[in-house]
Amino acid sequence: MQWKKNYPPQVDWEIDIPEKTMVDIFYEALGSSPSQIALIQNQHSITYEQFGKDVFKLANQLQKDGIKKGDRVGLMMNNSIEYVISFYAALIIGAIIVQNNTQYSKRELYYQLNNTATSTLIIDESLLSEFKDLHNETTVKKVYVHMADESVPYSLGYILKHGIPSIERAILNPKEDVAVIQFTGGTTGVSKGVMLTHFNIFSNVVQTHRYLGINMQKNKEKLLNVLPLFHVYGMTVSMNYMIYLHSTMVIMRKFSSTETLDIIHNKRISMFPGTPTIYVGVNHHPEIKKYDLTSIHTCISGSSPLPIEVKNQFEQITGAKVVDAYGLSEASPVAHSNPVNGERKPGSIGQPIPNTNCKIVSIVDGVTECGLNETGELVIKGPQVMKGYWEMPEETTNVLRDGWLYTGDLAYMDEQGYFFLVSRKKDVIISGGFNIYPREVEEVVFNHPAVKEVIAIGIPHAYRGETVKIFVVLVEGKSSTEEEIISYCHGKLAKYKLPTQVEFRDELPKTAVGKILRRTLVEEEQRKIFIK
Numbered sequence: 001m002q003w004k005k006n007y008p009p010q011v012d013w014e015i016d017i018p019e020k021t022m023v024d025i026f027y028e029a030l031g032s033s034p035s036q037i038a039l040i041q042n043q044h045s046i047t048y049e050q051f052g053k054d055v056f057k058l059a060n061q062l063q064k065d066g067i068k069k070g071d072r073v074g075l076m077m078n079n080s081i082e083y084v085i086s087f088y089a090a091l092i093i094g095a096i097i098v099q100n101n102t103q104y105s106k107r108e109l110y111y112q113l114n115n116t117a118t119s120t121l122i123i124d125e126s127l128l129s130e131f132k133d134l135h136n137e138t139t140v141k142k143v144y145v146h147m148a149d150e151s152v153p154y155s156l157g158y159i160l161k162h163g164i165p166s167i168e169r170a171i172l173n174p175k176e177d178v179a180v181i182q183f184t185g186g187t188t189g190v191s192k193g194v195m196l197t198h199f200n201i202f203s204n205v206v207q208t209h210r211y212l213g214i215n216m217q218k219n220k221e222k223l224l225n226v227l228p229l230f231h232v233y234g235m236t237v238s239m240n241y242m243i244y245l246h247s248t249m250v251i252m253r254k255f256s257s258t259e260t261l262d263i264i265h266n267k268r269i270s271m272f273p274g275t276p277t278i279y280v281g282v283n284h285h286p287e288i289k290k291y292d293l294t295s296i297h298t299c300i301s302g303s304s305p306l307p308i309e310v311k312n313q314f315e316q317i318t319g320a321k322v323v324d325a326y327g328l329s330e331a332s333p334v335a336h337s338n339p340v341n342g343e344r345k346p347g348s349i350g351q352p353i354p355n356t357n358c359k360i361v362s363i364v365d366g367v368t369e370c371g372l373n374e375t376g377e378l379v380i381k382g383p384q385v386m387k388g389y390w391e392m393p394e395e396t397t398n399v400l401r402d403g404w405l406y407t408g409d410l411a412y413m414d415e416q417g418y419f420f421l422v423s424r425k426k427d428v429i430i431s432g433g434f435n436i437y438p439r440e441v442e443e444v445v446f447n448h449p450a451v452k453e454v455i456a457i458g459i460p461h462a463y464r465g466e467t468v469k470i471f472v473v474l475v476e477g478k479s480s481t482e483e484e485i486i487s488y489c490h491g492k493l494a495k496y497k498l499p500t501q502v503e504f505r506d507e508l509p510k511t512a513v514g515k516i517l518r519r520t521l522v523e524e525e526q527r528k529i530f531i532k
Helices: 002-006 022-032 048-064 081-092 106-115 125-132 156-162 198-212 232-244 257-267 276-283 308-318 393-399 438-446 482-489 518-531
Strands: 037-041 044-047 072-076 096-099 120-124 142-146 178-183 193-197 222-225 248-251 298-301 321-327 334-337 357-361 376-381 404-413 419-424 429-431 434-436 451-461 465-474 499-504
Touching: 022 048, 022 081, 022 198, 022 232, 037 048, 037 081, 044 048, 048 081, 048 156, 072 081, 072 106, 081 096, 081 142, 081 156, 081 232, 081 248, 106 125, 120 125, 125 142, 142 156, 178 198, 178 232, 193 198, 198 232, 198 298, 198 334, 222 232, 222 257, 232 248, 257 276, 276 298, 276 308, 276 451, 298 308, 308 321, 308 438, 357 404, 393 404, 419 438, 429 451, 429 465, 434 438, 438 451, 438 465, 438 482, 451 499, 451 518, 482 499
Parallel strands: 037 248, 072 096, 072 120, 096 178, 120 142, 222 248, 298 321, 465 499
Antiparallel strands: 037 044, 178 193, 321 334, 357 376, 376 404, 404 419, 429 434, 451 465
């Protein structure tokens, strides 16, 4: 355990995590901080006392309608105060929450609802059209709608206005009972439902706090959430973490750079978790100098690697510490991070967070441990690792072996126990027998002053097998050419790693959390070949 010798000051790798749930933390927050503002959205804010009453009203209605422990309750909602209320209402009665991406197609939604036998759906009125055509084709029997009209029975507004705040709290087994089914992206086939237990979710909040919460104070923090709450990252690092801290979450429905800057400036935000695309958007705002962003002390960046230039620029503007972290749905999600109060290595995903063991193993046999600075598959073990995939025993066996989660990510560890993500196993570009990892190409191109975003993929080549193509979004007001970008890479990359094609785009395809969809671009290239 190389990292234990170099762990940051005041942080222990081995910590005690009580056998609790986020339901326990919810009740603790209500009892100790009733007058503290819990949630803010636009001009609406509620205290923890009101938050509790609203959760109990909705939970009471769910129980009256026959929802029992273990029943699946689907959430298909954009970010809102009502989303948080719905999440905790289902949680405290022991229902299993099925998180549904609001960008999913009818086909994807149909699959997830039926795969999990979801009996109840809580949905935004604006998304009803996606579901209406499917209603009779799914297992859903009861629908609650989040809508502005409070006079409509079974709308959330009606329930929260007229409901009774009295419920029978479920008796939970933290390590066995599933709290959330979190579907993976499914970009390479059928999406998989990750089963996260109550203890998985609670543990990851505690682990995250003990490693990254050096500047956090209970009842004092104001977190700005622009991440989708239906995503595991927003669920843990924003929603559940703020409740753990008995603090305030300011909710944005979706990211807007101007609105984000206004809120940070006016609300004096202290914590701002995001993604590289979000920080890029803030950095390049044309009126950035108008805003005071110095209230921020900690930012956790996730979903994809954070380019060094983006981090440096954001830190210069705000004075905050930005840490590059790594996680995946199967780990609730946080597994590694750079420390807030220690060395933050450029290009590194940092060290394993407390109680997380990990190793790099051979991609040939999946067993032999690799040496220092040798690339292999990253595998992890810890209390945040999922119970398994819903109704997929073979897939579960493939990735969970003797308690170790095989991530599918290629990485290496240096002498100080810092880990460096190289690529997804399936994203490696093989050119003339040499392995090319997309990130090393992207890091070089991103340093070009005209480049705002970049992603690299492999495309077929008659002689080499594959060669590198990059997709580039330019900084507004700047220009470049394919020849100029490729020339910029000369001397910075080995010849076989040089991009041979550059395609300029106004925007790149992204997930709801802002992660660039490399697979979408690969599929586009494959379709071009098929058409030819």
